[in-house]
Amino acid sequence: MTPSGGRHQRTESPEGSEGRGTPRRGLLIGAGALGVLAVGGGAAAVWSGLDHDGGGGSDGGGGIFGGSPTETTPPPVVSTLTDLSANVPDTSGIDLSQLSEPLSVSFPRVAGARGLSEAVDMSVNKILREHVYSGAPATDLSVAGTIFLASADTIGVLLRHKDASGETPCTVYYRSAGDHPFTSPGLIAPEKWAELEKAAASAAADVDGLDAGSVASALQEQPRPWGNGPAMVFAADGSLHLLFPAATVNGTRTGVELEIDAATAKPLLSEDGAAVLAASASPAAFDPSAVTVPGExxxxxxxxxxxxxxxxxxxxxxDSDGAGPVSQLAPLSGAGVRPSSVAAPDATRLKALALTFDDGPDPDKNQTLRDGLNEHHAAATFFMIGTSVQAYPEWCTRTAANGLEVGSHSWSHKQLSALSGQKLTDQCVKPTEEIAKATGRAPFVMRPPYGARNDRVDEELGTIGQSGQIWDLDTLDWKTRNVAKNIAAIQDGAQRGTIALMHEIHPTSVESVPQILDWLGENDFTLLTCSELGQNQMWAGKHYMMGLITHEIAPPAPPASDGGGEAPSSSASTSPSASSSAGA
Incomplete structure (x- = not known):
């Protein structure tokens, strides 16, 4: 099966590739209530972006979502992309439509590019969470993923996200060096971002009624599903296309595609961007043997x-005004400053931590716990025991369907550091298989019971593609069984980058969560999953106590001026210190 269920089609836009010989840099691609508008002398293709007023048109051929009467067309450049999954070895299709709570969600998973697969998984989880927050039924949601770009060391995945409001393309890119996923801003060199903004403003001037401020503001956000920034895709001629999902045209939010010609775009590219451009021009087979992981x-x-x-x-x-995602939104980056390119909320700008819940799923408490998290628009990670997943698979399914991260907590809560051989393998592999049955996909994270790990455990997790998630804050909820003490533990120990240990199976733990979430919100914390907190740097076979960002990293004092102006400052990297905490 192909990652998109075999439904990706190459289609031609009206008048043949946007009317050859009629150069246009700005296209209105969401009709909204305004109908199809003329831009630059020709009819613009219609793309129904999110939060528009009114309906969209038909794509004529069903497209990736398959022939619905209310089908909308994608942005013009997206219509030209082809499915290149055949160029990527060991690609499998994840299809969530077979779950007990049906979801029309499919996307590729590449065994030889774990960093990409985890980033795509995180992106899908974010889409699912946002859909839950919207209150819309699961049947209103479609996500179809396709590998649209491939070369020896580069891959690109397109997620076409469609709901009752319209369709939005999301892109995740990948380089094999460093097992490195990134989103669209990573195509542009940081020091060239201001120039990209100028080029986008020039292209936007060609679109009648387009609010330049909405374009400038979107360029300070991460792209969907992490914000309202544009997805970026290269066309065959090397031009860079910026796909804004919620720009403002004549007072109406709609999708707008801006084109930056190849000659202007090429000097703006980062090293990763240049590799993506080259892969766009010359597709080739991906080489999994070229993947390297930091910290060997x-x-x-x-x-x-x-x-x-x-x-x-x-x-x-x-805070969000309702255009697109509403949760875990990083502050605007500022004019001329490139937004983060991680496939996660930007923890460099957020006071972020992860709440984690062990020992589930508990059929009596799982729904209550998830309801509290959803009400607060809070992400979390659930580490589930294999035997419990086997006994209550539907609760594992529902947790994953809410876009919450599900990880393994061993098969039967054994102390893994005391095991070896087949006994250790079974404790790691069997829960992975049960979770995959319940959720449609194997997990990327695992928590050893009691936090008891050693090199054998780490090696076993590396073999099955999972990172080991420990913690730096043990609430001792398993011991105190006291709501007030649970809340106090979070208040006393929570800091930026914290991974906090709690449990799904204790009534007092679940009862304390809404008050904990209230306090965290009042103190400006943002709740992320463990993988999101790692900012695409949690690799298989390694264990983690905390998230990537634990404190501010101030730049060193600039050198003294020679009287002719300020000397440029340089910056130094530091590493966070993580402390171990024992727990159950």
Missing amino acids: GTTNGDKVYVQPAEVPAAARAR
Whole structure:
């Protein structure tokens, strides 16, 4: 089966590739209530972006979502993309439509490119969470993923996300060096972002009624599903297309595609962007043997983290006006500053931590716990015991369907550091298989019971593609069984980057969660999953105590001026210190 269920089609836009010989840099691609508008002398293709008013048109051929009467067309450049999954070995299709709570969600998973697969998985989880927050039924949601770009060391995945509001393309890119996934901003060199903004503003001027401020603001956000920034895709001629899902045209939010010609775009590219451009021009077979993982020879993931040169003061998550995602939104990056390219909320700008819940699924408490998290728009990670998943698979399914991260907590809660051989393998492999049955996909994270791990455990997790998730804050909820003490433990120990240990099976733990979430919100914390907190740097076979960002990293004092102006400042990287905590 292909990653998109074999439904991806190459289609031609009206008048043949946007009317050859009529150069246009700005296209209105969401008709909204305005109908099809003329831009630059020709009819623009219609793309129904999110939060528009009114309906869209038909794509004529069913497209990736298959012939619905209310089918909408994608942005013009997306219509030209082809399915290149055949170029990527060991690609399998994840299809969530077979779950007990049917979801029209399919996407590729590449065994030889774990970093990409985890990033795509995180993106899908975010889409699922946002759909739950919207209150819309699961039947309103479609997500179809396709590998649209491939070369020896580069892959691109397109997620076409469609709901009752319209369709939005999301892109995740990947380089084999460093097992490195990234989103669209990573195509542009950081120091060239201001120039990209100028080029986008020039292209936007060609679209009658387009609010330039909505374009400028979107360029300070991460792309969907993490914000309202544009997805970026290269066309065959090397031009760079910016797909804005919620720009404002004549007062109406709609999708807009801006084109930056190849000559202008090429000097703006990062090293990763240049590799993506080359792969767009010359597709080739991906080489899994070229994948490298940082920190070879060490299993301590906290020591492998590559910190950004500077981390600003932690900020409260940005409030949303309802366009697109509403949760875990990083503050605007600022004019001329490239937004984060991680496939996760930008923890360099957020006061972020992860709440984790062990020992489930519990059929009597899982729904209540999830309801509390959803009400607060809070992400979390659930580490589930294999025997419990086997006994109550529907609760594992529902947790994953809510876009919450599901990880393994062994088969039967044995102390893994005391095991070896087949006994250790069974404790790791069997729960992975049960979770995959219940959720449609194997997990990327695992928590050893009691936090008891050693090199044998790490090696076993590496073999099955999972990172080991420990914690730096043990609430001792398993011991105290007291709501007030659970809340106090979080209040006393929560900090930026914390992974906090709680349990799904204790009534007092579940009862305390809404008050904990209230306190965290009042103190500007943003709740992420463990994988999101790792900012695409949690690799298989390594264990982690905390997330990537634990504190501000201030730049060093600039050198003294020579009287002719300020000398440029340089920045140094530091690594966080993580402390171990014992727990159940």
